[in-house]
Amino acid sequence: MPHGDITHIDIPVADLTRAQEFYSGLFGWQIAAPPGFEDYPMWQAPNKISGGGLAPRSEGFEQPRSYVEVDSIDDTLAKVEASGGTVLMAKSPITDTSWWAIFEDPDGNHIGLYEGITDTAGQ
Structure with missing residues:
Protein backbone atom coordinates (compact mmCIF):
# COMPACT_ATOMS: atom_id res chain seq x y z
CA MET A 1 0.00 0.00 0.00
CA PRO A 2 1.22 3.50 -0.69
CA HIS A 3 2.18 6.04 1.96
CA GLY A 4 -0.99 7.50 3.46
CA ASP A 5 -3.40 4.61 2.81
CA ILE A 6 -5.47 3.36 5.72
CA THR A 7 -4.27 -0.18 6.09
CA HIS A 8 -5.89 -1.55 9.24
CA ILE A 9 -8.59 -0.84 11.84
CA PHE A 27 -20.85 -8.49 8.41
CA GLY A 28 -19.64 -11.88 7.16
CA TRP A 29 -16.09 -11.07 8.19
CA GLN A 30 -13.56 -13.90 8.14
CA ILE A 31 -11.85 -13.81 11.55
CA ALA A 32 -8.79 -15.81 12.56
CA ALA A 33 -5.69 -15.33 14.67
CA PRO A 34 -2.52 -15.63 12.59
CA PRO A 35 0.30 -17.85 13.93
CA GLY A 36 2.20 -16.04 16.64
CA PHE A 37 -0.69 -13.66 17.33
CA GLU A 38 -3.16 -16.04 18.98
CA ASP A 39 -4.56 -13.33 21.29
CA TYR A 40 -5.15 -10.97 18.37
CA PRO A 41 -7.74 -12.32 15.92
CA MET A 42 -7.66 -10.50 12.60
CA TRP A 43 -10.75 -9.76 10.53
CA GLN A 44 -11.05 -9.41 6.79
CA ALA A 45 -14.05 -7.94 5.03
CA PRO A 46 -15.65 -9.79 2.10
CA ASN A 47 -13.89 -7.39 -0.33
CA LYS A 48 -10.56 -9.00 0.75
CA ILE A 49 -9.11 -5.48 1.07
CA SER A 50 -10.50 -4.02 4.29
CA GLY A 51 -9.36 -5.56 7.53
CA GLY A 52 -8.04 -5.15 11.01
CA GLY A 53 -7.96 -6.78 14.39
CA LEU A 54 -10.01 -7.41 17.48
CA ALA A 55 -7.83 -6.25 20.34
CA PRO A 56 -8.36 -6.29 24.10
CA ARG A 57 -9.98 -3.09 25.34
CA SER A 58 -7.67 -1.17 27.67
CA GLU A 59 -7.22 2.25 29.20
CA GLY A 60 -6.61 4.67 26.35
CA PHE A 61 -7.93 2.18 23.80
CA GLU A 62 -11.68 2.42 24.05
CA GLN A 63 -12.65 3.41 20.49
CA PRO A 64 -11.70 1.88 17.13
CA ARG A 65 -8.29 3.01 15.88
CA SER A 66 -7.32 3.34 12.24
CA TYR A 67 -3.76 2.67 11.10
CA VAL A 68 -2.15 4.56 8.26
CA GLU A 69 0.69 3.00 6.28
CA VAL A 70 3.74 5.24 6.02
CA ASP A 71 7.13 5.01 4.36
CA SER A 72 8.88 5.90 7.64
CA ILE A 73 7.35 5.92 11.11
CA ASP A 74 10.35 7.87 12.42
CA ASP A 75 9.89 10.66 9.84
CA THR A 76 6.11 10.71 10.34
CA LEU A 77 6.36 10.96 14.14
CA ALA A 78 8.79 13.85 13.76
CA LYS A 79 6.21 15.61 11.55
CA VAL A 80 3.47 14.81 14.10
CA GLU A 81 5.39 16.57 16.85
CA ALA A 82 6.39 19.49 14.63
CA SER A 83 2.73 19.94 13.68
CA GLY A 84 1.37 20.01 17.23
CA GLY A 85 0.56 16.33 17.73
CA THR A 86 1.80 14.01 20.49
CA VAL A 87 3.49 10.64 20.21
CA LEU A 88 1.58 8.23 22.46
CA MET A 89 3.58 5.10 21.61
CA ALA A 90 6.96 5.17 19.92
CA LYS A 91 7.85 2.89 17.02
CA SER A 92 7.62 -0.72 18.18
CA PRO A 93 8.18 -4.00 16.31
CA ILE A 94 5.35 -6.25 15.16
CA THR A 95 7.61 -8.69 13.31
CA ASP A 96 11.17 -8.53 12.01
CA THR A 97 9.91 -6.58 8.98
CA SER A 98 7.09 -4.44 10.38
CA TRP A 99 6.53 -1.76 13.03
CA TRP A 100 3.74 0.33 14.52
CA ALA A 101 3.29 3.49 16.56
CA ILE A 102 0.43 5.64 17.87
CA PHE A 103 0.02 9.39 17.96
CA GLU A 104 -2.61 11.87 19.07
CA ASP A 105 -3.59 14.69 16.74
CA PRO A 106 -4.25 18.23 18.05
CA ASP A 107 -7.96 17.36 18.41
CA GLY A 108 -7.29 14.34 20.64
CA ASN A 109 -7.81 11.61 18.03
CA HIS A 110 -5.59 8.55 18.33
CA ILE A 111 -4.17 7.31 15.02
CA GLY A 112 -1.93 4.32 14.47
CA LEU A 113 0.97 4.14 12.04
CA TYR A 114 2.22 1.06 10.22
CA GLU A 115 5.49 0.55 8.37
CA GLY A 116 6.80 -2.58 6.74
CA ILE A 117 5.64 -5.93 5.49
CA THR A 118 3.62 -8.42 7.48
CA ASP A 119 3.34 -11.62 5.52
CA THR A 120 1.60 -14.46 7.33
CA ALA A 121 1.08 -16.51 4.15
CA GLY A 122 2.63 -19.91 4.32
CA GLN A 123 3.13 -19.89 8.07
Whole structure:
Protein backbone atom coordinates (compact mmCIF):
# COMPACT_ATOMS: atom_id res chain seq x y z
CA MET A 1 0.00 0.00 0.00
CA PRO A 2 1.22 3.50 -0.69
CA HIS A 3 2.18 6.04 1.96
CA GLY A 4 -0.99 7.50 3.46
CA ASP A 5 -3.40 4.61 2.81
CA ILE A 6 -5.47 3.36 5.72
CA THR A 7 -4.27 -0.18 6.09
CA HIS A 8 -5.89 -1.55 9.24
CA ILE A 9 -8.59 -0.84 11.84
CA ASP A 10 -8.42 -2.21 15.38
CA ILE A 11 -11.64 -2.64 17.32
CA PRO A 12 -11.29 -2.77 21.12
CA VAL A 13 -13.31 -5.59 22.67
CA ALA A 14 -13.88 -7.01 26.15
CA ASP A 15 -14.61 -10.60 25.04
CA LEU A 16 -12.76 -11.89 21.97
CA THR A 17 -15.02 -14.89 21.40
CA ARG A 18 -18.21 -12.83 21.65
CA ALA A 19 -16.76 -10.17 19.33
CA GLN A 20 -15.71 -12.78 16.74
CA GLU A 21 -19.21 -14.24 16.70
CA PHE A 22 -20.83 -10.80 16.57
CA TYR A 23 -18.79 -9.35 13.69
CA SER A 24 -18.62 -12.52 11.61
CA GLY A 25 -22.39 -12.94 11.92
CA LEU A 26 -23.16 -9.27 11.34
CA PHE A 27 -20.85 -8.49 8.41
CA GLY A 28 -19.64 -11.88 7.16
CA TRP A 29 -16.09 -11.07 8.19
CA GLN A 30 -13.56 -13.90 8.14
CA ILE A 31 -11.85 -13.81 11.55
CA ALA A 32 -8.79 -15.81 12.56
CA ALA A 33 -5.69 -15.33 14.67
CA PRO A 34 -2.52 -15.63 12.59
CA PRO A 35 0.30 -17.85 13.93
CA GLY A 36 2.20 -16.04 16.64
CA PHE A 37 -0.69 -13.66 17.33
CA GLU A 38 -3.16 -16.04 18.98
CA ASP A 39 -4.56 -13.33 21.29
CA TYR A 40 -5.15 -10.97 18.37
CA PRO A 41 -7.74 -12.32 15.92
CA MET A 42 -7.66 -10.50 12.60
CA TRP A 43 -10.75 -9.76 10.53
CA GLN A 44 -11.05 -9.41 6.79
CA ALA A 45 -14.05 -7.94 5.03
CA PRO A 46 -15.65 -9.79 2.10
CA ASN A 47 -13.89 -7.39 -0.33
CA LYS A 48 -10.56 -9.00 0.75
CA ILE A 49 -9.11 -5.48 1.07
CA SER A 50 -10.50 -4.02 4.29
CA GLY A 51 -9.36 -5.56 7.53
CA GLY A 52 -8.04 -5.15 11.01
CA GLY A 53 -7.96 -6.78 14.39
CA LEU A 54 -10.01 -7.41 17.48
CA ALA A 55 -7.83 -6.25 20.34
CA PRO A 56 -8.36 -6.29 24.10
CA ARG A 57 -9.98 -3.09 25.34
CA SER A 58 -7.67 -1.17 27.67
CA GLU A 59 -7.22 2.25 29.20
CA GLY A 60 -6.61 4.67 26.35
CA PHE A 61 -7.93 2.18 23.80
CA GLU A 62 -11.68 2.42 24.05
CA GLN A 63 -12.65 3.41 20.49
CA PRO A 64 -11.70 1.88 17.13
CA ARG A 65 -8.29 3.01 15.88
CA SER A 66 -7.32 3.34 12.24
CA TYR A 67 -3.76 2.67 11.10
CA VAL A 68 -2.15 4.56 8.26
CA GLU A 69 0.69 3.00 6.28
CA VAL A 70 3.74 5.24 6.02
CA ASP A 71 7.13 5.01 4.36
CA SER A 72 8.88 5.90 7.64
CA ILE A 73 7.35 5.92 11.11
CA ASP A 74 10.35 7.87 12.42
CA ASP A 75 9.89 10.66 9.84
CA THR A 76 6.11 10.71 10.34
CA LEU A 77 6.36 10.96 14.14
CA ALA A 78 8.79 13.85 13.76
CA LYS A 79 6.21 15.61 11.55
CA VAL A 80 3.47 14.81 14.10
CA GLU A 81 5.39 16.57 16.85
CA ALA A 82 6.39 19.49 14.63
CA SER A 83 2.73 19.94 13.68
CA GLY A 84 1.37 20.01 17.23
CA GLY A 85 0.56 16.33 17.73
CA THR A 86 1.80 14.01 20.49
CA VAL A 87 3.49 10.64 20.21
CA LEU A 88 1.58 8.23 22.46
CA MET A 89 3.58 5.10 21.61
CA ALA A 90 6.96 5.17 19.92
CA LYS A 91 7.85 2.89 17.02
CA SER A 92 7.62 -0.72 18.18
CA PRO A 93 8.18 -4.00 16.31
CA ILE A 94 5.35 -6.25 15.16
CA THR A 95 7.61 -8.69 13.31
CA ASP A 96 11.17 -8.53 12.01
CA THR A 97 9.91 -6.58 8.98
CA SER A 98 7.09 -4.44 10.38
CA TRP A 99 6.53 -1.76 13.03
CA TRP A 100 3.74 0.33 14.52
CA ALA A 101 3.29 3.49 16.56
CA ILE A 102 0.43 5.64 17.87
CA PHE A 103 0.02 9.39 17.96
CA GLU A 104 -2.61 11.87 19.07
CA ASP A 105 -3.59 14.69 16.74
CA PRO A 106 -4.25 18.23 18.05
CA ASP A 107 -7.96 17.36 18.41
CA GLY A 108 -7.29 14.34 20.64
CA ASN A 109 -7.81 11.61 18.03
CA HIS A 110 -5.59 8.55 18.33
CA ILE A 111 -4.17 7.31 15.02
CA GLY A 112 -1.93 4.32 14.47
CA LEU A 113 0.97 4.14 12.04
CA TYR A 114 2.22 1.06 10.22
CA GLU A 115 5.49 0.55 8.37
CA GLY A 116 6.80 -2.58 6.74
CA ILE A 117 5.64 -5.93 5.49
CA THR A 118 3.62 -8.42 7.48
CA ASP A 119 3.34 -11.62 5.52
CA THR A 120 1.60 -14.46 7.33
CA ALA A 121 1.08 -16.51 4.15
CA GLY A 122 2.63 -19.91 4.32
CA GLN A 123 3.13 -19.89 8.07
